[in-house]
Amino acid sequence: MTLIDPSQQALTKWRFYIDPWLLFGILALACFGSIVVYSASDGDMAFVEAHLTKLILAMGIMIIAAQVPLGWYRQFSVPLYLLGLALLLGVMFFGEISKGAQRWLDFGVFRFQPSEIMKLAMPATIAWLLAKQSLPPNWSQLAIALLILLIPVALIVKQPDLGTAILVVVSGGAVIFFAGLSWKLITTIIALIAVSAPVAWHFLHDYQQKRLLMFLDPESDPLGAGYHIIQSKIAIGSGGLEGKGWRNGSQTQLDFLPESHTDFVFSVLAEEWGLLGVSLLLTLYAFVILRGLYIAWYARDSFGQLMAGAITMSFFIYVFINIGMVSGLLPVVGVPLPIISYGGTSLVTLMLGFGILMSIHAEHKRQAKRHYQS
Amino acid sequence: MMHFTARHTDSKKLVRHRLLVALLVMVIMMTILMLRMIWLQITHHEKYQELADGNRIRVEPIAPIRGRILDRNGIVLADNQIVHVLELHRDALPRPRTLEAVKAKLEQLSPYFSSLDETAIRNLSQQWARMNRHQPFIITRITETEAATFAVDEWKHPGFSINAVAQRTYPQGKRASHVVGYVGRTTIEDLKTLDPENYRNTDFVGRSGIEQSYEAELHGQTGLRYLEVDAKGRAIRELERIPPTSGKDLLLTLDLPLQNFAEDLLGNRKGAIVAIDPRNGGILAMASTPTFDPNQFVTGMSVQDYQQLIKDPTKPLLNRATQSRYPPGSTIKPFMGIVGLEANVITAKTRKYAGPSFEYKGMIYRDWKKEGHGMVDLDLAITQSSDVFFYELALDLTINRMDFGLQQFGFGEKTGIDLNSESAGLRPNPAWKRRVHNKPWYPGETIIAGIGQGYMLSTPLQLAHATATLAMHGKAFKPHLAQQAESVLEPITLKNPDHWQTVIDAMIHVMHAPNGTGKRGGALANTIMAGKTGTAQVIAFAKDAKYNADLLPEEQRDHALFVGFAPAKDPSIAIAVMVENGGSGGGTASPLAGLMVDFWLKRQTQTSNP
Numbered sequence: 005m006t007l008i009d010p011s012q013q014a015l016t017k018w019r020f021y022i023d024p025w026l027l028f029g030i031l032a033l034a035c036f037g038s039i040v041v042y043s044a045s046d047g048d049m050a051f052v053e054a055h056l057t058k059l060i061l062a063m064g065i066m067i068i069a070a071q072v073p074l075g076w077y078r079q080f081s082v083p084l085y086l087l088g089l090a091l092l093l094g095v096m097f098f099g100e101i102s103k104g105a106q107r108w109l110d111f112g113v114f115r116f117q118p119s120e121i122m123k124l125a126m127p128a129t130i131a132w133l134l135a136k137q138s139l140p141p142n143w144s145q146l147a148i149a150l151l152i153l154l155i156p157v158a159l160i161v162k163q164p165d166l167g168t169a170i171l172v173v174v175s176g177g178a179v180i181f182f183a184g185l186s187w188k189l190i191t192t193i194i195a196l197i198a199v200s201a202p203v204a205w206h207f208l209h210d211y212q213q214k215r216l217l218m219f220l221d222p223e224s225d226p227l228g229a230g231y232h233i234i235q236s237k238i239a240i241g242s243g244g245l246e247g248k249g250w251r252n253g254s255q256t257q258l259d260f261l262p263e264s265h266t267d268f269v270f271s272v273l274a275e276e277w278g279l280l281g282v283s284l285l286l287t288l289y290a291f292v293i294l295r296g297l298y299i300a301w302y303a304r305d306s307f308g309q310l311m312a313g314a315i316t317m318s319f320f321i322y323v324f325i326n327i328g329m330v331s332g333l334l335p336v337v338g339v340p341l342p343i344i345s346y347g348g349t350s351l352v353t354l355m356l357g358f359g360i361l362m363s364i365h366a367e368h369k370r371q372a373k374r375h376y377q378s
Numbered sequence: 379m380m381h382f383t384a385r386h387t388d389s390k391k392l393v394r395h396r397l398l399v400a401l402l403v404m405v406i407m408m409t410i411l412m413l414r415m416i417w418l419q420i421t422h423h424e425k426y427q428e429l430a431d432g433n434r435i436r437v438e439p440i441a442p443i444r445g446r447i448l449d450r451n452g453i454v455l456a457d458n459q460i461v462h463v464l465e466l467h468r469d470a471l472p473r474p475r476t477l478e479a480v481k482a483k484l485e486q487l488s489p490y491f492s493s494l495d496e497t498a499i500r501n502l503s504q505q506w507a508r509m510n511r512h513q514p515f516i517i518t519r520i521t522e523t524e525a526a527t528f529a530v531d532e533w534k535h536p537g538f539s540i541n542a543v544a545q546r547t548y549p550q551g552k553r554a555s556h557v558v559g560y561v562g563r564t565t566i567e568d569l570k571t572l573d574p575e576n577y578r579n580t581d582f583v584g585r586s587g588i589e590q591s592y593e594a595e596l597h598g599q600t601g602l603r604y605l606e607v608d609a610k611g612r613a614i615r616e617l618e619r620i621p622p623t624s625g626k627d628l629l630l631t632l633d634l635p636l637q638n639f640a641e642d643l644l645g646n647r648k649g650a651i652v653a654i655d656p657r658n659g660g661i662l663a664m665a666s667t668p669t670f671d672p673n674q675f676v677t678g679m680s681v682q683d684y685q686q687l688i689k690d691p692t693k694p695l696l697n698r699a700t701q702s703r704y705p706p707g708s709t710i711k712p713f714m715g716i717v718g719l720e721a722n723v724i725t726a727k728t729r730k731y732a733g734p735s736f737e738y739k740g741m742i743y744r745d746w747k748k749e750g751h752g753m754v755d756l757d758l759a760i761t762q763s764s765d766v767f768f769y770e771l772a773l774d775l776t777i778n779r780m781d782f783g784l785q786q787f788g789f790g791e792k793t794g795i796d797l798n799s800e801s802a803g804l805r806p807n808p809a810w811k812r813r814v815h816n817k818p819w820y821p822g823e824t825i826i827a828g829i830g831q832g833y834m835l836s837t838p839l840q841l842a843h844a845t846a847t848l849a850m851h852g853k854a855f856k857p858h859l860a861q862q863a864e865s866v867l868e869p870i871t872l873k874n875p876d877h878w879q880t881v882i883d884a885m886i887h888v889m890h891a892p893n894g895t896g897k898r899g900g901a902l903a904n905t906i907m908a909g910k911t912g913t914a915q916v917i918a919f920a921k922d923a924k925y926n927a928d929l930l931p932e933e934q935r936d937h938a939l940f941v942g943f944a945p946a947k948d949p950s951i952a953i954a955v956m957v958e959n960g961g962s963g964g965g966t967a968s969p970l971a972g973l974m975v976d977f978w979l980k981r982q983t984q985t986s987n988p
Contacts, residue, residue: 046469050477050506139389182400184392238433241418241426260433279419286408293404300397309393313400320404324411331414 019373021070021366023299026358029292030066030343034059036285037269037344043251044265044272045346051265055346062355069359074367077360078135078307081128085152088125091118092159119168120353122156124360127175127314131183135306140184149180166212167337168350170325171318178317179310182300216335232268235260236330240274247278265346267338270330285344289323299365308364315357322354435617436605439578442598443544445625447558447588449634450660450861455558456589458544462525464491465514466502471537477506480537484517487538490528493518514541519677546582546676552669554637556697557630557661557797557859559587560672576600582676587697588628588859591798598625629861631660639977640665643970649957650698650838653974656846656943656952658864659855661795662978664839666698700800703835704956707912708763708963709941710784710830712881713844714771715756717783719877723774726880729755732766736825743769743825746913760884763895763911765829772828777819780827781807786870787844788854789836795857803840806833831915841941842954849908849943849952851878882908886946889968899940899968903975909942911963935959940967944975951978 038052038059045051095118130149134141141149153176160169181190205213239255248254253275255261264272274282296316303309319342326341328334342354418426447456464487468475481499488494498518505515517538520528525540532539546561561582564572568583577583578600584590601622605613640651644667653663670687687695696702718724733750736743745751745765751758759767772780785791790805804810806827808819826832839857847854852870856863872878885908889900895911914937938960943952953971960966 046475047473048475139392178400182393182396184396235433237418238426238429240415241422242430244419244423244427254430255433260436274415274419279415282415282419283412286412290408297397297401301394306389306393309390309397313393313397317400317404320407324407327411328414331411331418333410333414 019369021362021369022067023070023295023362023365025295026292026362029288029295030063030355030358033285033288033292033343034063036273036288039250040269040273040276040344041265041346043253043276044256044269046257047251051346058351059343062351065352066355066359066362069356070362070366072359072363073370074308074360074363077128077311077363078132081125081132084121084125085129088118088121089156089159091121092156094118095159117168119156119160119165119172120350122160122172123168123175123318123350123353124315124357126152126156126172127179127318128311130176130179131307131310131314134179134183135310139306140186141180146180146185146189149176153177153180161207166208167325167339170337171321171339171350174321175314175318178314182310182313182317183306232262232336233332235262236268236271237332239268239271240331243275243278243281245279247274247276247281250276252276267326267336267340267345268330269345270327270341273344289320293320296361299361302368303364304367304371308367312361312364315361319354319357434607436607436613438603438605440601440603440619440622441544441580442600442622443624444546444561444582444598445596446627447596448627448629449554449632449637450630451634452629453550453634455548455550455554455630455632455634457547457549459547460542461545462520462522463541463543464494464517464520464528465539465541466517467514467537467539477503483535483538487535490531491518491520491524493520514539516543548672548676550634551673552671553641554632554634554664555587555669555672556666556699557587557632557637557664558672559589559591560585560675561589562675585675586695587797588630591796592628592860596625596628599623630859631655631658631662631861632664632859633662633978633981635981636974636978637663637665639663640974641667641669643973644957647957647960648692648698649955649960650702651956651970651974652699652838652842652954653978654842654846654857654952656849656855656949659843659846659857659867660861660864661857661859662951663974664697664699664859666696668692668694670694697797698956698958699838700795700797701837703801703803703837704937704939704958705832705834705914706789706830706836706841707914707937707939708765708829709841709910709912709939709954710789710828710834711760711763711768712848712885712910712941713784713787713789714768714775714780714828715760715881715884716848716872716877717780718771718775719756719880720783720872720874721775721779724756724771726756726877729753730759730767730770732759732764734766736766736769738769738773738821738825741822743822756880757884757887760881760910761887761891761894763888768828769825772824773821775824775828777807777824777827780824781805787847788840789834789844791840793839793843793857795839796859796863800839801837803836804833830912838954838956841939841956842952845941845943845954846949846952848878848881849949851875882946885909885942889942889972895964896940896942896968896971898964899942899970899972902969902972903944905944905975905979906946907942907944907972907975908946909940909968909971911968912939912941913937913961913963914939916959932959936961938966939963940971942968942971942975944979950982951975 038055041055042052129152133149133152134145137145153173157169157173160172208216235255239253239261242248242255243253251257253272255275256264256272261268261271273285293316296312296319300309300312300316303312322339322342325334325337325339329336329339340350443458446454446458448454466480471480480502484494484499494517502515502517520540528540548555548558548560562585564577564580564583568577572583576597576599580597580600584593584596589596599622602620603616604618606615606617607613636653640653640663644651644665647667649667651663651665652661654660655662674683719726730753732745732752732754734745734748743765746763750766751762751764754762754764754767758764784805790803792800792802806823811817811819823832827834843857847870852872854867854869856865856867858864886906888894888896888911889903889907889909890897894900896909899909900907916934916936936959938957940955940963941953943949951974953974955967955970957966
């Protein structure tokens with residue numbers, strides 16, 4: 005039996021899915037970000053326009069991604085993962101050769117990095133693997149999941165791109181955590197990392213070691229590598245409760261703050277908008293994150309749950325690492341502030357992640373539709 | 379089914395539990411961030427406010443002057459010239475500081491500068507969004523007169539100023555361009571491997587040749603300038619200056635006149651000539667043709683021009699002397715001779731019948747001379763370049779002994795010259811073939827290796843280096859271009875040192891005996907020289923086919939090779955000549971070497987008796 009007038013049935017064939025709450029949070033952050041970037045770039049509309057163009061393009065991708073049924077992501081996770089792996093190997097073997105040419109030819113707006121594919125394809129593959137059986141995963145599943153995680157990470161670390169490597173580890177690690185990795189194992193892994201840290205030190209590049217040393221004692225080289233951290237802390241601290249006012253931050257406007265419109269954009273915000281502005285920003289982020297967790301909570305199946313949890317967790321870690329690094333809590337690893345920072349190759353991946361999040365939530369409506377149609 | 383649903387619900391509960399844990403962790407981490415902000419912005423606000431107010435010192439890097447590159451006579455190969463440029467200072471522009479406003483302003487300025495054309499403005503527009511707005515941007519190069527004229531009116535145009543900057547220039551143009559190399563614009567990727575502090579204000583970095591391999595010494599140390607700025611960020615005065623340290627001038631062993639002479643000898647042909655001073659390993663000339671003009675990498679070229687340069691089938695960017703590998707052909711024979719003598723496989727008196735061909739296990743290995751050479755000893759075998767003699771020698775020697783002996787002369791090994799991306803050539807042996815081709819070694823391959831054909835490949839530099847070692851009776855030096863890089867290598871010692879002279883005498887006969895294959899070169903040398911010709915096959919021929927250069931397309935014709943040194947008694951120059959598809963070693967390559975020797979010895983007498 006059907007309750008729908010046959011003439012109306014055509015309408016149910018295609019439905020437009022979007023999560024208004026997520027969209028609202030992202031738009032609010034994007035607007036706030038553009039205002040800050042305008043100030044950080046010394047009132048240069050060209051920067052803001054370029055920033056907005058990238059945001060709008062990326063949000064278009066998000067909206068398209070939200071229309072794709074979740075099953076497709078599950079199906080394409082493994083081929084995408086393998087493609088990403090092949091591209092990473094390609095970068096390793098052929099990146100060097102093409103360098104000379106790439107220096108001369110600049111490929112416009114979006115530069116493509118294979119490691120970006122991994123930020124989504126890798127957690128999706130692990131989620132696909134673990135969701136095939138009931139949770140928590142057994143030993144062999146865990147071993148395979150760990151392998152899926154570590155191979156691309158090793159390749160990215162070799163590139164070398166420490167910031168991206170950390171984010172990729174978080175996205176994959178989050179899936180395994182949400183899938184119910186036992187607390188015993190979690191403690192063991194943390195202990196192992198603590199023990200192996202001194203060993204890892206030797207594998208870092210000179211400039212990476214330098215950054216870590218500077219983080220521990222920035223004052224030791226106030227004009228060299230510690231300069232960024234010191235100036236950034238001055239910018240944040242001098243902002244006070246209410247801030248110095250939009251386009252009035254002396255640290256920003258007199259160029260003491262480095263990379264003010266990209267990685268250090270948070271310091272501009274903190275200087276000019278003060279603790280109140282910071283609170284507003286963190287509230288907006290918290291809003292987006294809570295919505296993400298809500299979607300994960302009510303996701304229809306394990307795959308959706310795991311993906312939604314991992315995407316949300318990664319987003320939070322982005323925010324935490326960036327703010328932590330510009331405020332001197334964490335070493336400078338070159339992670340932009342999501343949605344706010346100018347440009348950034350990771351913007352597309354980020355928005356694609358939100359699109360998948362929306363698609364996970366849309367599964368409820370898709371299911372209802374299927375129910376109707378049958 | 380019931381069971382599955384139950385487990386499914388369990389899974390869901392598990393993840394939800396973990397989501398709660400994650401939420402808790404995130405709340406804690408968010409709290410840490412908030413506490414940090416309160417700590418910085420409230421608790422220590424006054425301290426940071428004071429620091430911000432006192433932030434009136436700006437540090438600017440001062441780029442060092444890059445070291446020059448000079449030949450052995452002090453002739454400048456790479457220099458810095460002061461050029462005048464029109465610069466844009468975005469932070470000094472009147473508002474609005476938009477691209478449109480700047481374009482309109484440039485329109486007004488165009489009468490001042492002839493080079494301020496559409497290309498310059500298009501370039502500016504393309505870079506606009508990406509450029510660092512606190513660093514001056516070079517709009518275009520201008521003439522000295524234009525700079526003087528504009529200087530009077532400069533105050534009327536805030537944001538635009540005239541500056542003089544040092545720019546790399548190669549006064550010799552296309553000469554020695556593979557040796558000197560070139561610099562290119564510093565990119566973000568470069569800064570991952572270079573010290574970013576020292577390269578803060580460096581626009582160019584060495585990309586090939588000496589410019590690349592001695593980057594660290596040529597670059598110098600960046601200086602710093604401490605500027606006091608007013609509340610609007612304008613510089614009021616300079617407080618302190620740590621001057622930059624200029625890069626070191628680098629003196630090469632290269633002799634530019636000889637280098638030019640070598641390049642002219644090759645002319646339009648593709649090839650390479652390497653000349654080494656055997657007494658210390660210093661490279662006197664390293665010509666590789668065709669060449670290119672390194673200046674275009676500095677002044678910039680269009681994408682089309684660059685594409686054309688890298689896609690050119692004659693590969694002008696390739697240094698054929700160090701990066702190209704060729705079959706050494708018969709130039710390997712003197713070295714084979716020494717290895718054979720030392721292994722007691724032959725003596726100086728051993729005579730073999732060298733007919734038109736050599737037969738082994740039913741396979742025929744032909745000599746280059748249809749009628750053969752008759753009874754020959756080592757001396758005659760080298761003089762006339764008998765193939766059959768060396769086929770048999772190689773077989774008796776076995777591939778492993780041959781491999782070990784040739785390795786001592788540096789075949790198949792990088793020479794360690796002070797240039798990046800040197801090729802190691804290829805010295806085949808059974809282990810190599812198993813590893814790379816996963817096939818056993820065949821005796822036939824030993825036979826053709828005896829005349830430098832088959833898998834064997836070497837660079838012209840390796841040939842020159844091996845010849846220099848032979849000329850010095852085993853005393854070896856690392857080939858080098860910078861005078862500071864001279865270093866002695868482990869010498870080759872023979873059980874019977876007379877063997878050196880046996881082979882060298884044969885090489886003298888190559889050049890000066892009436893039946894010597896290199897007599898055309900010997901006649902031009904005006905001294906007694908020693909040498910060996912070589913003709914390397916590019917393609918294999920069927921048994922009965924006869925090689926006829928005129929019938930073959932150019933790229934399938936033989937490579938002409940030659941190695942030699944002079945004067946034979948007291949050598950001061952060792953040479954390797956390689957002309958791609960040049961025909962025969964005796965006809966094409968040996969005369970070039972003879973002329974090189976004549977030119978070099980005359981130059982030496984000129985410089986020593988002025």
